[in-house]
Amino acid sequence: MENAWLARWREGRIGFHRDAPHPALRRHWPGLAVPAGTKVLVPLCGKSLDMRWLARQGHPVLGIELAPEAVEQFLAEGGEPVSRYRQAGFEVCRQGSVELWRGDVFHFHIEQAAEIGAFYDRAALIALPPATRQRYAFHLAQLIPPGARGLLVALTRAPGEEQAGPPFHVSEAEVRELFAPNFRLTLLARGEPEAGSGFREHVWALVRRGPLDEA
């Protein structure tokens, strides 16, 4: 069966896309104190302008995205020259200091992740169905070195709507359960319910634990 996200991109059903960098990124990224020059992994990146914002803060960015439309639209909207090559089964497109790896995030492995030192997940975890979220949290932990930090913007749905999705309702308890084995978590902010949808975004800071860093 075709991944439902590919159909969404083909049909232009991308209500999740924002036409400006996410306020939570602008507000909370500086507090993580990730040094400029640190490469930031952006899993399930879509064509998010958050990647350009991160690049402007001096970070090389590595986005991973399944949908060719997302990648091509991002590059076209950037308007800068693009270089393309294939690596490890991915089509990699580089524009300025942003590289987009087109393919399945679960096929992206540690050998390709050598330089990554931080991450940013907005609407990646919550794009995945329950069983896949466990796999994602574990996979992310494999790609991120001890001490690396990241921001996670998750989402809850209005009471009574929790079974719908995507985007999926992911409670605070589930975020803790998924990530606590490998990350230290701090809930930074609980957003207000969005008018109409009732979606609430929650912002978390995560730090990858080292082997001696007890839960």
Ligand SMILES: C[S@@+](CC[C@H](N)C(=O)[O-])C[C@H]1O[C@@H](n2cnc3c(N)ncnc32)[C@H](O)[C@@H]1O
């Ligand atoms: C809810 S959107 C969020 C996009 C982006 N983070 C943003 O904030 O606009 C989720 C994205 O994940 C992509 N996606 C879904 N499954 C994926 C997978 N297994 N590997 C890579 N990308 C995937 C979809 O195509 C979609 O663009």
